[in-house]
Amino acid sequence: MQRTLVVLVVLTLAFAFLGSRGLWDPDEGRYTNVAANMLSSGDWLVPHRTHDVGHWTKPPLTYWAVAASLAVFGMNTWAARIPVALAYLLSTWCVWRIALRLVPERARFAAIAYATMLAPAIASQLVTTDFLLAAWETLAMWAYVELRWGSGRLGWDALLWTAFALAFLTKGPPGLLPLLAIVFVEFAVTPRRRVFHPLGLFVFAALALWWFVVVVTRNPALLHYFLGMEVVDRFATDEFRRNGQWYGWLAVYGPTLVLGALPWTVLWFGWLRGLPAHVRKWRKPEGRANDPVDLLLAAWTFLPLLVFCIARSRLPLYVLPLFAPVALAVAVRSAEIGGPMPWRRLVAWVPLLIGLRLVSATIDSPQDARAWADAIRARVPGAIDQVVFVDDRMRYGLRLHLNADVEDVTLARVPKADGTSINPHYDEDAATELVEDHDDGASVWICKAEAWHDVQRYMAARQHRAQALGAPYRGSIVFRVAPDGAEAAHAGTSP
Incomplete structure (x- = not known):
C-alpha cells in the first residue's frame, strides 16, 4: 500500500x-527558444538564440532534451x-x-x-x-x-x-x-x-x-x-x-x-x-x-x-x-x-x-509569454512569423507560444560580427533588420512606450513608417514597419 x-x-x-502555465521569461523562454531553433534549423551542434546568433551560456544537453520532446509531442x-x-x-x-x-x-x-x-x-x-x-x-x-x-x-x-x-x-x-x-x-x-x-x-x-x-x-x-x-x-x-x-x-x-x-x-x-x-x-x-x-x-x-x-x-x-x-x-x-x-x-x-x-497558471505576470502572445494576437490579425524587440526586454517564450522567430535589435549601431563576439547583447541593429526584413505583413515589432517617438524618427530617417497596433501592452508598443509609400498592413490605432 x-x-x-x-x-x-x-x-x-x-x-x-x-x-497549464505559460512559459515564464527569461529562463523558461530562453531554453525553449534555443531548443525550438535547434529543431527548426536542424543544427543540433550549435545552440542559437536566433538562426544567425549563437547562444553559448550553457552546454547543449538541456536544449537537446527539450528539442527532442518538442519534436515528439509538438510545440x-x-x-x-x-x-x-x-x-x-x-x-x-x-x-x-x-x-x-x-x-x-x-x-x-x-x-x-x-x-x-x-x-x-x-x-x-x-x-x-x-x-x-x-x-x-x-x-x-x-x-x-x-x-x-x-x-x-x-x-x-x-x-x-x-x-x-x-x-x-x-x-x-x-x-x-x-x-x-x-x-x-x-x-x-x-x-x-x-x-x-x-x-x-x-x-x-x-x-x-x-x-x-x-x-x-x-x-x-x-x-x-x-x-x-x-x-x-x-x-x-x-x-x-x-x-x-x-x-x-x-x-x-x-x-x-x-x-x-x-x-x-x-x-x-x-x-x-x-x-x-x-x-x-x-x-x-x-x-x-x-x-x-x-x-x-x-x-x-x-x-x-x-x-x-x-x-x-x-x-x-x-x-x-x-x-x-x-x-x-x-x-x-x-x-x-x-x-x-x-x-x-x-x-x-x-x-x-x-x-x-x-x-x-492564473497569475497575471509580466513574465508570462503566453499572455504576451495573446496580447499580440489580439492586436495583429493574420500570420506572425517574426517578433522583433527594439531595445526592449526579450520575450523568448513567444518562440513557442506564437511559433515565430524572436529577435533582439537596437537603434544603436552594432559592430559587424567578426567571429570573436560570443553572446552579443543584441542580435543586430534595427537598420540591418530593416534591410533583411522582406516585409510580407507577418513581422511584428515591439518597443518600450517611452521610446516610441525615437523609433518613429529612426524609421522615418530610413524611409520606413512605424505604425502602432492597438493600445500599449505592459508599457510596450506593438507595431508594424512598412516602407514609405506602402500601405501599412493591418494598421491599428496609434496610442
Missing part, C-alpha cells in the same frame, strides 16, 4: 498541470517541460535507491520526502538546466553508493562517470561538485574504492568533452569565453549581478534550503543538531569508519554548498542538487526517532503543492 501511495504521489507531482508548454518532469522522477528514484543502501528501513520515506519538498516540487515545473543537473548528479551519487556499499563492480564506476559526463554536458564544471564529497569520503574512510578507474575516466572524457572540443575547434574564441566568463567570472566576480554581495549567500541559500525543505525542515534540523556530535567522532579514523553514512551526507551537502557560497554568482536553484542529501538526512533522522512514518502530513501538503500550480 505504501509503495503504491509513493508512486501515485510522485507521478501526480511530476505531471499534474504540467502545461506546447507540456512538451517543453517533459524533460524536467522526467528528471524529477529520475532524481526521486535515485534517492530511493541510495536510501535502500544507507537507511533501508526508511527508503520509501526518503523518496517521498524528496518528491514532496517544496523546492524540488516547484523546480519540477520549470524549464531550466537545474533539474537535469540534479538528476545526473544524484545518479552519479547512487553509482558511488553502490560502488562503496554495494557490489563494488566496475560497472558502477562506469555509471558514475557517465552520469558526471551528462552533468558536465548540462552545466559544465558545477556538475562535478559532488566529486568533492566522494574524494573526501574516500580519503576519510577505509578501505578505499577505486573511484578513478581508467575506464571510468575514459568514459567521462569521451562523453563530456567531445562537444566542447568540436565547437572550440570551430571557434577558438569560445575557449576564453567558457573558461573566462562562464567559470572565472561567475565564480570570482559579480559580472552577472546575481547576489554577489558579501551576504548574498545567506540571503539566497538560507531561505532556499529552509523553505525548500518544507514540510520536512524540522526533521532536517533535527539531523543538523546532531551533526556536531558526529563531527567529534570523525576526528578519529575508527569514528569515521563507524559512521560513514552521516559523513557522506554531510560532505555531499556542505562541500558543494561552501563552493556556492564562495562563488559570487548566486541563484536559488543552484542548490537544487543538494535536496537529495537533505532528503536522505531527513530519512536518517526519522529512523533515529523511530515510530511510524509521518504519512499524514502529506494529506494536506500534496494538495497544497498542486494548488500552487493552479494559482501560478
